[in-house]
Amino acid sequence: MKKNILIVDDSESIRELVGNSLENAGYHVLKGINGKDGIDVLKNFDDTVSLIITDLFMPEMDGIDLIKEVRKDNIYKFVPILMLTTESQAEKKLEGKKAGATGWMVKPFEEGKLLRIVKKVIG
Amino acid sequence: MENLHSVYLEEAEDLFSKIEESLLLLEKSPDDSSLIAEVFRSMHTLKGSSSMYGSSKVADFVHNLETIYDQVRGHEIELSQPIIEATFKSLDHLKKIVQAPDIPDPIDAKYHEKLTAEILGLLEDYSGEIAPAKKEVNHSKCTYFISFTPDKAIFSDGTNPLLLIDELKDLGPSRVYTSIDKRLKSKSYDPKKCYTSWNVILATEDDVNPIKDVFIFVEETSKIVIEKISDVDLLGLSEFTSQLPPNDLNAKLPALKDFKKLVKAVPAEALTRSAEDSLHEDEVDGQEEEKLQKSHGKEEAITSIRVSADKLDELMNQVSELVTTQAGLSLYAENNFDPTLNAIADNVEKLSRQLRDIAFEMTLIQISNLFRRFNRVTRDISTQLGKSVKFITEGGETELDKKIIDSLADPLMHLIRNSLDHGIESREERVKMGKPEKGTIKLSSYYSGAKVYIQIEDDGRGIDAQKIREKAIANRLISKDDQLSEREIYDLIFVPGFSMAKSVTDISGRGVGMDVVKKNILDIRGDITVESKIGQGTKIVLGLPLTLSVIDGLLVKVEATSFVVPLGDIKKCYEIKRDELSNDFNELITLEEDKIPYLDLRKEFLIKDENPPEKASIILLENEDNKIAVCVDSIVGEYQAVLKPVGKYYRNQEFVSGATILGDGSIALVLDAYKIIARKIVKQKKSA
Numbered sequence: 001m002k003k004n005i006l007i008v009d010d011s012e013s014i015r016e017l018v019g020n021s022l023e024n025a026g027y028h029v030l031k032g033i034n035g036k037d038g039i040d041v042l043k044n045f046d047d048t049v050s051l052i053i054t055d056l057f058m059p060e061m062d063g064i065d066l067i068k069e070v071r072k073d074n075i076y077k078f079v080p081i082l083m084l085t086t087e088s089q090a091e092k093k094l095e096g097k098k099a100g101a102t103g104w105m106v107k108p109f110e111e112g113k114l115l116r117i118v119k120k121v122i123g
Numbered sequence: 124m125e126n127l128h129s130v131y132l133e134e135a136e137d138l139f140s141k142i143e144e145s146l147l148l149l150e151k152s153p154d155d156s157s158l159i160a161e162v163f164r165s166m167h168t169l170k171g172s173s174s175m176y177g178s179s180k181v182a183d184f185v186h187n188l189e190t191i192y193d194q195v196r197g198h199e200i201e202l203s204q205p206i207i208e209a210t211f212k213s214l215d216h217l218k219k220i221v222q223a224p225d226i227p228d229p230i231d232a233k234y235h236e237k238l239t240a241e242i243l244g245l246l247e248d249y250s251g252e253i254a255p256a257k258k259e260v261n262h263s264k265c266t267y268f269i270s271f272t273p274d275k276a277i278f279s280d281g282t283n284p285l286l287l288i289d290e291l292k293d294l295g296p297s298r299v300y301t302s303i304d305k306r307l308k309s310k311s312y313d314p315k316k317c318y319t320s321w322n323v324i325l326a327t328e329d330d331v332n333p334i335k336d337v338f339i340f341v342e343e344t345s346k347i348v349i350e351k352i353s354d355v356d357l358l359g360l361s362e363f364t365s366q367l368p369p370n371d372l373n374a375k376l377p378a379l380k381d382f383k384k385l386v387k388a389v390p391a392e393a394l395t396r397s398a399e400d401s402l403h404e405d406e407v408d409g410q411e412e413e414k415l416q417k418s419h420g421k422e423e424a425i426t427s428i429r430v431s432a433d434k435l436d437e438l439m440n441q442v443s444e445l446v447t448t449q450a451g452l453s454l455y456a457e458n459n460f461d462p463t464l465n466a467i468a469d470n471v472e473k474l475s476r477q478l479r480d481i482a483f484e485m486t487l488i489q490i491s492n493l494f495r496r497f498n499r500v501t502r503d504i505s506t507q508l509g510k511s512v513k514f515i516t517e518g519g520e521t522e523l524d525k526k527i528i529d530s531l532a533d534p535l536m537h538l539i540r541n542s543l544d545h546g547i548e549s550r551e552e553r554v555k556m557g558k559p560e561k562g563t564i565k566l567s568s569y570y571s572g573a574k575v576y577i578q579i580e581d582d583g584r585g586i587d588a589q590k591i592r593e594k595a596i597a598n599r600l601i602s603k604d605d606q607l608s609e610r611e612i613y614d615l616i617f618v619p620g621f622s623m624a625k626s627v628t629d630i631s632g633r634g635v636g637m638d639v640v641k642k643n644i645l646d647i648r649g650d651i652t653v654e655s656k657i658g659q660g661t662k663i664v665l666g667l668p669l670t671l672s673v674i675d676g677l678l679v680k681v682e683a684t685s686f687v688v689p690l691g692d693i694k695k696c697y698e699i700k701r702d703e704l705s706n707d708f709n710e711l712i713t714l715e716e717d718k719i720p721y722l723d724l725r726k727e728f729l730i731k732d733e734n735p736p737e738k739a740s741i742i743l744l745e746n747e748d749n750k751i752a753v754c755v756d757s758i759v760g761e762y763q764a765v766l767k768p769v770g771k772y773y774r775n776q777e778f779v780s781g782a783t784i785l786g787d788g789s790i791a792l793v794l795d796a797y798k799i800i801a802r803k804i805v806k807q808k809k810s811a
Contacts, residue, residue: 013175014175016127097343108182116290120286
């Protein structure tokens with residue numbers, strides 16, 4: 001059984017890049033273009049996802065709100081959530097952590113690092 | 124990777140135009156915080172994806188820009204005109220360098236530096252540092268001491284501490300010491316808690332950050348100590364490793380100070396030798412990495428669903444061929460009275476129609492991207508001319524065939540330039556006339572019937588019909604006695620060699636242009652009309668077909684020759700007796716008490732027959748206010764015509780826009796209502 005990972009980013013190129021890497025590593029990837037879309041994807045998915053990777057700055061609904069919203073759902077109370085940040089934005093990280101994020105990754109990252117972190121979180 | 128890169132480039136393009144659009148709006152309302160946030164977010168996204176795609180120069184450059192807008196967002200600095208100007212310049216520069224992020228052109232590279240300096244100069248707390256500090260890459264290994272005492276409740280987060288240790292081990296050679304809390308053996312032991320802690324000696328090329336990253340999820344709850352104990356790879360030195368204590372679960376963990384003591388005991392000679400070794404090792408590593416990257420490239424799976432325009436064109440072509448072939452099948456089935464074949468033919472017809480609709484939809488794109496382009500042009504030109512102009516777009520969501528949008532760029536650009544140059548008055552002039560100081564140009568688009576209309580409206584000085592008339596007489600385009608309606612006078616603008624500009628400027632008024640505009644529009648089966656009121660403004664309307672490749676038409680016949688008339692131009696059909704035509708001398712026919720000029724295809728195409736049928740069909744074409752009747756022998760019915768261009772010998776013909784292949788393999792010419800009407804009207808004028 002493939003594990004499902006949701007990637008939420010308003011940048012198509014990053015969605016594709018991360019998505020491709022994860023798919024090649026044997027995961028099933030779902031994509032959302034902003035927080036709101038990410039929630040919709042989760043709601044309409046008939047399976048559960050094992051990991052959510054989300055950007056922070058996004059139109060409509062940003063990453064922090066996405067995390068808060070996801071944590072409200074009992075199914076996703078404990079699912080790991082990784083935030084993507086561009087530089088070390090200390091306050092944002094803390095804010096994300098408070099909202100319930102599991103950790104973060106700083107862009108740019110290489111495929112190897114991404115897979116390592118993903119593996120660490122969901123095995 | 125290749126296809127992903129094109130996704131990145133396309134995204135960058137989108138972001139550029141988004142930023143441009145927001146900037147233009149910001150110029151008008153510099154305090155709009157949502158716009159500033161929009162610009163900031165777009166830059167942020169651009170920076171993120173650029174860095175992911177390896178364009179660190181682009182990313183760094185955008186980073187500086189982004190910092191400006193971050194400061195604007197935080198009200199640290201004000202959004203000034205110099206900032207906006209610099210951003211526009213930067214966007215132009217970025218558009219260039221995203222294609223070749225290494226900036227191979229030395230002129231560009233110099234400009235890059237200059238712009239970077241300019242942007243940094245705009246920052247609040249600019250300290251003279253150029254570009255954010257780069258991470259120093261340390262190629263030789265260092266040795267770290269890491270102590271990790273997880274929170275006892277770590278398991279309840281779902282974190283497996285062993286995975287963290289494994290990850291540390293991935294960073295380089297390591298020694299791991301584990302110790303278990305004594306309580307593990309006592310009765311108060313809680314199996315849901317973690318009683319283990321680790322001390323690790325790690326030799327790695329990385330700096331401290333990747334090590335910190337390992338613990339990002341647990342750093343707040345667990346006790347973590349990371350300290351560099353040596354600048355060389357101690358684990359590669361037997362002098363050091365031989366002194367290391369054994370890993371004993373029950374013993375006390377060797378602490379930082381114990382290791383530091385061991386480090387001091389290592390002879391200096393061994394340390395320098397190790398440093399040299401690690402340099403050598405690097406070279407080998409480098410080669411291996413390259414190999415690894417290569418093999419990765421091969422595994423890349425194609426998951427992108429972006430399709431190149433060429434492939435869509437090809438699809439559209441093939442579908443057109445399929446529709447033609449299917450028409451042949453339907454015809455054959457009809458003539459052979461085979462019910463099975465008929466049913467199959469019906470099905471194929473249905474399927475190919477659906478397929479055609481789907482393929483057609485795929486080739487439609489929104490016109491907003493094209494509109495957005497003019498935002499910038501309008502701004503640049505109006506600044507150049509010293510005029511202030513508000514540019515409004517409406518109906519950007521209207522969808523059109525990609526080919527049509529492509530061929531609209533030039534004509535629209537020309538029309539907008541004209542409006543800016545000749546239409547909108549100078550500031551002083553406007554104030555004098557009691558108009559708002561700022562001129563307005565509105566570019567809008569909407570559907571009506573089977574057509575899409577694009578309108579360019581300005582509130583400028585309008586076009587003086589009298590002046591056009593005078594000029595046309597002077598240029599011998601018309602004679603003094605000619606009576607022309609207002610619309611006909613405006614149409615003179617489109618005659619080759621006609622220019623109204625008093626002076627030739629950089630922007631427009633070279634006397635070529637409007638005729639080319641008209642030709643371009645006619646080429647895509649569109650039409651163009653001008654309405655104007657002196658002192659109030661000008662409105663130019665382009666009427667365009669939805670698509671270039673397939674049209675809904677009416678199949679008609681004259682003797683054995685077939686013609687297709689575009690359905691969109693047909694108002695009504697009548698049946699008459701042929702005698703009614705021959706009784707008429709001025710090529711006018713009375714339809715519903717209206718005298719309408721007519722065109723007999725039999726005559727025009729020199730189709731001769733001694734005994735033409737008694738009855739004839741009249742098709743009434745209407746284009747704007749002009750009507751014309753076309754006389755044919757009979758009407759066959761509706762027909763989906765796949766348009767094929769006619770050869771170059773027909774390029775100058777007067778009323779055919781293309782040809783189509785019918786089901787039986789014969790060819791039908793597709794009539795161009797606009798050209799027919801235009802020609803007939805000219806003829807009428809001449810004979811009158």
